[in-house]
Structures are given as structure tokens and as C-alpha cells.
Amino acid sequence: MTAGTDRGHEPIAFVGSDRFALLQDIADAVIVADAVSGLIVFWNRAAERLLGYSSEEALALTAEMIVVPRIRPLLRATLGEFALTGGLPTLAEQRPLTLPVLCKEGAERIVDVTLSPLPRRREAG
Secondary structure, eight states: OEEEOOTTOOOOOOTTOSTTGGGTTSSSOOEEEETTTOBEEEEOHHHHHHHOOOHHHHTTSBHHHHBOGGGHHHHHHHHHHHHHHSSOOTGGGSSSEEEEEEOTTSOEEEEEEOOOEEOOOOOOO
């Protein structure tokens, strides 16, 4: 899972963007979420296979909605700290971070997650 935002707390728009086109067909699941809102802004085909949500369904979810309830406070704190500081909390620096997530049908899966900040792409002009 990748946290996408900048220190100005403006969400990064990935929908309809070709910024992550190369990640669409790789074997590993790639999920990009905005650190401030928690909204999922990118979900590749491997994530669809792993968790059962189509890309369209996933883009209506938050990162918090796909982790098991007992982990949600940790995720909220991690993303909150990132949103405030622009840096990764100590826990998130562990690579990879093992987290239980929820599949669409409700089954729990254990996945390895790497949290990485994404620089905001500035528009030319």
C-alpha cells in the first residue's frame, strides 16, 4: 500500500491518470491510498485477484475498510502521522509490514505491505 499525498494535504488524483499504467499488470498487488483522506486512488489487477474487489469497487473504499478491524487504529495513526509530517512513522519503516486484510467475501488474508510516500506530481506551467 502506498500513501499518496504531499505536505499541503491535497489529495493526489490518480483516477484517469497514466501515472501508474506500468503497475497495472505487474504480478504484485499495488494499492495506492491518499494519506489524508484514506481513499484508495489506485488498485491494480493483482489487487483485484488477491482481495476480490474490482478496481471500480476499490476506488470507492478507504484503506481502513480493507484492513481487519483490530488493525484500523494502527493504520489510522500511521497515515495520520504521515499526513502531518510527510515522513513514515517508525513502524511503517519496517519492510515489509505484515498486516491482516479483508477480502471482499469477508475472508481474512495476511499480506506483506510496504508503505512508501509518493511525491506529488506538479503540473507544468
